[in-house]
């Protein structure tokens with residue numbers, strides 16, 4: 001078992017766990033119960049572990065790709081609709097104005 005991610009926010013750790021499970025990687029959250037019931041200190045932050053050490057590199061890659069994508073979504077440039085020229089936030093997939101798919 002290998003620890004690959006730690007965060008004080010159990011929601012994020014749980015979210016990453018589901019991403020890895022979707023990719024077929026067996027995972028486990030340590031300190032989950034402590035995080036729920038006590039004020040967590042760093043030593044007791046919930047941590048995401050892969051059950052098989054050989055999955056660790058792939059899991060880290062998946063999470064860093066996900067984080068990069070998420071960051072890009074938040075900070076990305078507005079998208080200009082090719083149909084009606086309205087400006088849409090970077091995380092929109094369809095135009096708010098005319099519902100055309102955005103690239």
Ligand SMILES: [Zn+2]
Pocket residue numbers: 081082083084085086095096097098099100
């Ligand atoms: Zn549009």
